[in-house]
Amino acid sequence: xxxxxxxxxxxxxxxxxxxxxxxxxxxxxxxxxxxxxxxxxxxxxxxxxxxxxxxxxxxxxxxxxxxxxxxxxxxxxxxxxxxxxxxxxxxxxxxxxxxxxxxxxxxxxxxxxxxxxxxxxxxxxxxxxxxxxxxxxxxxxxxxxxxxxxxxxxxxxxxxxxxxxxxxxxxxxxxxxxxxxxxxxxxxxxxxxxxxxxxxxxx
Numbered sequence: 001x002x003x004x005x006x007x008x009x010x011x012x013x014x015x016x017x018x019x020x021x022x023x024x025x026x027x028x029x030x031x032x033x034x035x036x037x038x039x040x041x042x043x044x045x046x047x048x049x050x051x052x053x054x055x056x057x058x059x060x061x062x063x064x065x066x067x068x069x070x071x072x073x074x075x076x077x078x079x080x081x082x083x084x085x086x087x088x089x090x091x092x093x094x095x096x097x098x099x100x101x102x103x104x105x106x107x108x109x110x111x112x113x114x115x116x117x118x119x120x121x122x123x124x125x126x127x128x129x130x131x132x133x134x135x136x137x138x139x140x141x142x143x144x145x146x147x148x149x150x151x152x153x154x155x156x157x158x159x160x161x162x163x164x165x166x167x168x169x170x171x172x173x174x175x176x177x178x179x180x181x182x183x184x185x186x187x188x189x190x191x192x193x194x195x196x197x198x199x200x201x202x203x
Contacts, residue, residue, distance in 0.1 A: 027061050027064075027065060028065070028130075028133060028134050030058075030061060031058040031061045031062055031065075031130060032058075032130065032134070032137060034054040034055075034057055034058040035054070035055070035058045035123070035126060035127060035130060035137075035139075035140060036137055036139045036140070037054055038050075038051050038054035038055050038058070038123060039123065039139045039140065039142075039143045039190065040139065040187070040190065041054070042119060042120065042123060042183070043143075043146075043183045043184075043186045043187040043190060044183070044187060045180065045183055048114070048116035048119065049101060049114070051116070051119055051123075052097050052098060052101060052114075052116070052119060053098060053101050053102065055119060055122050055123050055126055056095060056097075056098035056122070057098075058126055058130070059075075059122065059125070059126040059129065062126060062129040062130055062133065063075045063129070065133055066129060066132070066133070069133075071132065073128075073129040073132065074125040074126070074128055074129050075091075075129070078090070078094075078125065079091070094122075097112065097114060100112045120147060120150075123143065123147075124143075124144065124147045127140050127143065127144055138193050138194050138197045139190060139193075139194060141193075142170075142186070142189055142190045142193050142194075143186070143190070145163075145166060145167040145170050145171065146167070146170075146171055146174070146182075146185075146186040146189070148160075148163060148164060148167035149164075149167035149168055149170065149171035149174040149175070150171075150174050150175060150182055152164055152167070152168070152175065155167075170189060171185055171186070171189070
């Protein structure tokens with residue numbers, strides 16, 4: 001028999017109804033979780049929409065944390081790459097995909113021509129900002145070396161030599177590989193390094 005409605009008081013407070021699994025999460029931890037998940041999804045090439053939302057959400061958190069600390073982040077120097085545009089206009093373009101994916105209050109039938117090619121760069125910028133605030137996760141360190149190995153033409157300065165050597169040792173001849181193989185190499189190394197970083201009892 002079911003319970004009589006009169007024997008169980010109705011729960012009218014949403015906080016009391018959904019507080020059974022509460023645990024504390026800081027802003028930095030939230031950004032870390034989103035970036036770690038974005039890395040794995042990007043390397044599996046499974047879900048570019050979710051990768052976009054996760055990157056930009058974490059990036060936005062990190063921007064606010066840096067602003068609170070009065071410290072510079074990629075959000076400051078990226079706009080310097082586009083001197084002909086106002087910073088507001090630059091970020092309107094860079095955030096346009098994210099805004100499309102999180103709002104539907106206007107233009108309800110609009111369809112986005114989504115170019116996901118920039119996501120690898122956006123993720124690298126967000127990871128840079130995270131590293132200025134907190135210790136990077138194993139996933140972040142692997143992705144950054146993967147990115148450096150893939151786009152090594154951006155890391156030709158003398159102070160990048162050791163970093164580039166480490167990247168090439170981890171991902172030899174990465175630029176010569178097809179795009180899907182590049183990501184597969186990144187995913188394999190990611191899983192390997194993450195597994196090794198776990199306590200023995202958790203493996």
